Amino acid sequence: MAQKPSIPKGTRDFNAEEVAKRSYIMETIKEQFQVYGFQPIETPSFENSDTLMGKYGDEGDRLIFKILNSGDYFKDLKKHINFNNDLVYRFYFLIDKIIEANPNRLELNVLAEDYFDTMKSEHKEVISKYIEENSEFIISTLNSQVIIGDPKDAYKAQISQNFLDFILDKVVLNSYNSTSFISEKALRYDLTVPFARYVVQHQNEIEFPFKRYQIQPVWRADRPQKGRFREFFQCDADVVGSKSLFQEVEFIQLYDAVFSALKLEGLTIKINNRKILSGIAEVIGAQDKLIDFTVALDKLDKIGEEKVKEEMRSKGISEEGISKLQPLFTLKGDFTNQIESLKGILSASEIGLKGIEELEFINTAISNLKLKTATLQLDVTLARGLNYYTGAIFEVSAPKGVKMGSIGGGGRYDDLTGIFGLKDMSGVGISFGLDRIYLVLEELDLFPATIAESTKVIFINFGEKEAMACLQAVTKLRQAGVKAELYPDAAKMKKQMNYANRRNIPFVVLVGEEELKSGVFTLKNMASGEQHKVEFSALVELLGN
Structure with a gap:
């Protein structure tokens, strides 16, 4: 029975039109990246597991796709299985010897030493360790079985599982450093940690401040839903090696430039600062509850003031502290007015100021x-990446009326490369959510009408002689930069016209016997239905515009 074709959940196929639209977004973003002086880099699709693990918190680690080792992994595993089988046999045989030496009262210090000395050192080490850690269990089990008088079968039933569990836990997993013998590599979770690794690894080749952009796919074992996929592209730009706030200013301009170029106008770029959040936590006496406090505050628009206060109480934030937050719940006005209000709230916090x-x-x-x-x-209330960012935090939301999460975000980080040993390398960066931007442009009908045009003109095939003449014209059109093709088969006219319509090809050229004799071409506009006879030079001029 034939297998039904499918793809993994959270991944997608893209048809020609979708690829064209995605390319339009990426090229628009790339053009602005380059205008702002960012240089392109690329990193591998997968990294060493220890590069990624532990960098995103427990939740992030859970969503990392790990790659199963191949080749020597299976060879080593088979070797270990053989080793364990031999070890179990040696252990049982040794216990037999102990019973034979002490049939009435078993003592583990009588180990049939002649036989024990003949074992390989690795066997001795494992068995000695097991006996040392499980002596009470072994003695009680074996003594009870000897009294019953059927030791040789009974002890195996009692001890086998205990000993095998010990081998799995103490020998197999520990000798391979937990699961690293199964997976030493993983698909990248984002572009930021690989970028940090790149900067440290190539620090002697890089001129700082280093402005880089990267547009590549990433993978997350997340639950698929609208706007969230397991395989998706990230479009990142970062500057490392500079603490200047002019970098933040440029990134705000860059967001504005990209979204304006995409005709996605009137967006709001939200900004906050991690130092302000830390300052507020300090003022209300909740420095140790910074995460709980900000997570609750972030829900103000969704659940309202009273529910936010309720959640804060449940997290152990005092009534006195919550009362000091009251001005935040009514914070209104433009940027300048809000800043003045914050100065009053944070007057006692150096970091907040x-x-x-x-x-x-x-x-x-x-x-x-x-x-x-x-x-x-x-x-x-903006608090994205709280464990990660140290200064400014950015987020760009979808336009009002479009149900979609953020379509961009980023911020300042003071020690990204420190995880790889390069200290005090401050940076700031932003990211564009390609897939969400696509969905927003689609919903608002903002893609250019001609974006999906792959071929501008197709020549109808009337037969071998006509097709050869058409192919000569097609070749010259291509040399002039016109996207042109010849229908490959001399099929019925209706079939060829339907093909042009389904592919949204705007022009069709007919070259039959009459056109061959006169040396002119019949050009048909598929949208209006109008037909004109034109010379080849006029054809190039019309189609080249």
């Missing part, structure tokens, strides 16, 4: 430089 100072600098710069179509908005 530092965060305000950074935001004021960024806002002043953007006010002077102006944005094309986007708006910069302060949002003190």
